[in-house]
Amino acid sequence: MPRLLPRAAAPAVCAAASRPQGLRARLRAARAARTPRPYRPGRALRSDRGQVALEFLGWLPLLLLVALICIQVGLIGYAAQQAGTAARTAARMDSLHGEGGAAAGRAAVSGWLNPSLSGGPAGDRVTYTATVRVPSLLPGLLDIDDATRTATMPYDGGRP
Template sequence: MLEFAGFLPILLLVGMAAIQLGLIGYGISQAGSAARAAARAESLETGTGAAAGVAAASDWLNPTPQVGPGTDTTTATVTVTVPSVVPLFDPVTVERTATMPNDTDN
């Protein structure tokens, strides 16, 4: 019983680290999806990319899209902040970029 009590903090830290890695993976997925949505929306109709990027990611990740339309392609970069569940660690910032061809029918 005493050995388990001494080992419990290490087990809790390993468990929280596993949860943190899962949250970071989720943040990467959300940032990628939001970047694709922002680039796609902006390539179809100018001015709608940022709103689509924010709508495509979870609000608690605080998504920040930056959309740059070009002549042939549109590039969107979305930055999300993954909060830390492990004490003494800072939140993790994740950034993903997507490029889509512009719609030529406009």
């Protein structure tokens, strides 16, 4: 519905315009004429339409990069933890039973990591080194070294 009269003229055209206006009514009309309409949060200006979408699209690559970095750091930590578990399990199994350390070390970690174990008895101890390839989210761009952990256990009941 279009407004026919300007905002300042609206109070003077009402039905009560025939009688003289009081001081409060005149002050209210003057204040309404010189102050702009208040901002209403639910209504966006026509020139701002799509602004939030454009700002989000600007931040989206940065947010995705931060997410990829966080996931990659988590994969590095997981691979290092699994390498330590494989080395510790292999050394412990070999120190207790005298054999089967490498198989126990491989069975102790997630199958998709496929650790490589090397080592064995050395004097009165058993030492194993486990190496796990760190998975990369961007294989061509990120070249991450393998996670390597070493564990040494004394003989507890196996061969002397």
